[in-house]
Amino acid sequence: xxxxxxxxxxxxxAAALTAPATASTAAPARAAACTGYVGLTFDDGPSGTxxxxxxxxxxxxxxxxxxxxGQNAAANPSLVRAQVTAGMWVANHSYTHPHLTRxxxxxxxxxxxxxxxxxxxxxxxxxxxxxxxxxxxxxxxxSVAARYGLTEITWHxxxxxxxxxxxxxIVQSVARLTNGQIILMHDWPANTLAAIPRIAQTLAxxxxxxxxISPQTGRAVAP
Numbered sequence: 001x002x003x004x005x006x007x008x009x010x011x012x013x014a015a016a017l018t019a020p021a022t023a024s025t026a027a028p029a030r031a032a033a034c035t036g037y038v039g040l041t042f043d044d045g046p047s048g049t050x051x052x053x054x055x056x057x058x059x060x061x062x063x064x065x066x067x068x069x070g071q072n073a074a075a076n077p078s079l080v081r082a083q084v085t086a087g088m089w090v091a092n093h094s095y096t097h098p099h100l101t102r103x104x105x106x107x108x109x110x111x112x113x114x115x116x117x118x119x120x121x122x123x124x125x126x127x128x129x130x131x132x133x134x135x136x137x138x139x140x141x142x143s144v145a146a147r148y149g150l151t152e153i154t155w156h157x158x159x160x161x162x163x164x165x166x167x168x169x170i171v172q173s174v175a176r177l178t179n180g181q182i183i184l185m186h187d188w189p190a191n192t193l194a195a196i197p198r199i200a201q202t203l204a205x206x207x208x209x210x211x212x213i214s215p216q217t218g219r220a221v222a223p
Contacts, residue, residue: 033204033207033209034207034208034209034222035179035207035208036178036179036180036207036208036209037179037180037208037209037210037211037212037220037221037222038174038177038178038179038180038181038182038183038203038208038209038210038211038220039064039065039181039182039183039210039211039212039213039219039220040062040063040064040065040183040185040199040210041064041065041066041067041091041131041153041155041182041183041184041185041213042064042065042066042067042185042186042187042192043067043093043131043184043185043186043187044067044068044069044072044093044097044186044187044188045066045067045068045069045072045079045083045187045188046066046068046072046073046076046079046080046082046083046187047072047076047079047187047188049187049188049190049193050076050079050082050083050187051079051082052193053187053192053193053196054082054083054086054088056193056196056197057086057088057196058086058087059197060196060197060199060200061200062196062199062200062203062210063087063088063089063210063211063212063223064088064089064210065088065089065090065091065129065153065212065213066083066088066089066090066091066187067091067092067093067129067131067153068080068083068090068091068092068093068115068119068124069093069094069095069096069097069115070092070094070095070096070111070114070115070116070117070118070119071095071096071118073115073118073119073121073122073124074118074121074122076122077121077122077123080119080122080123080124081122081123081124083124084123084124084125089129089212089213090119090124090125090127091127091128091129091130091131091153091213092112092115092116092119092127092129092130092131092150093115093130093131093133094111094112094115094132094133095110095111095112095114095115095118096111097133098111098133099133099134099136100132100133100136100137100141101136101137101138101140101141105140105144108140108141108144109144109147112130112144112145112148112150113148115127116148116150126149127150128149128150128151128215129150129151129153129213129215130145130148130150130151130152130153131152131153131154132145132152132154135154135155135184137152137154151215151216151218152218153182153213153218154182154184155182155183155184156177156181156182156183157173157174157176157177157181157182157183157184158173158183158184159173159174159183159184159185159192160173161185161186161189161191161192162186162189164191165189165191166191167191167192167194167195167198170185170191170192170195170199171195171198171199171202174195174199174202174203175202175206177203177208179208179220180217180219180220180221181219181220182213182219182220209222211223
């Protein structure tokens with residue numbers, strides 16, 4: 001019996017050595033390989049494609065900032081919570097995605113404030129980052145956003161996924177990112193979803209990791 005016990009102990013120890021690393025043990029190895037950080041951002045969610053996007057990001061060890069519209073957050077609170085559970089950061093992308101620079105100050109205020117409330121009500125916390133739709137901004141938009149403690153974030157690279165960019169083109173866009181830079185992508189394009197595994201490979205090959213966006217600098221930093 002003692003011999004059998006010793007054999008079992010050896011087998012268990014061997015299995016532990018060869019078992020795949022869990023997320024908790026693998027994370028330090030990934031972090032140690034990071035020579036820089038980039039900001040992956042996805043606009044316009046949450047929507048019917050959000051669950052698939054979150055699954056793809058998680059499976060490939062990526063985190064991202066989700067610039068949600070308030071109306072979608074209000075309509076899909078469980079998906080906002082899913083974003084948070086998946087390790088993503090939730091941000092403000094206005095309530096109805098209008099051209100803010102064509103609106104009055106009161107209308108801009110409504111777009112931003114209602115989204116802050118919708119995201120918070122859905123369990124996404126209070127956003128610290130704001131992306132104006134279409135990247136359109138002016139002094140009034142900036143001042144209203146600042147009133148709500150929001151840092152305005154645009155992008156350094158546009159993936160053009162909203163414009164029908166192919167999966168190859170989206171991956172090539174990611175390859176142009178350098179440390180601290182941010183790429184614009186969207187929650188809904190099928191080609192973006194298909195690109196996620198290759199995005200992870202491209203970043204890893206360059207020693208870059210997906211980071212959070214600093215409200216202080218507006219650049220990607222370590223999570």
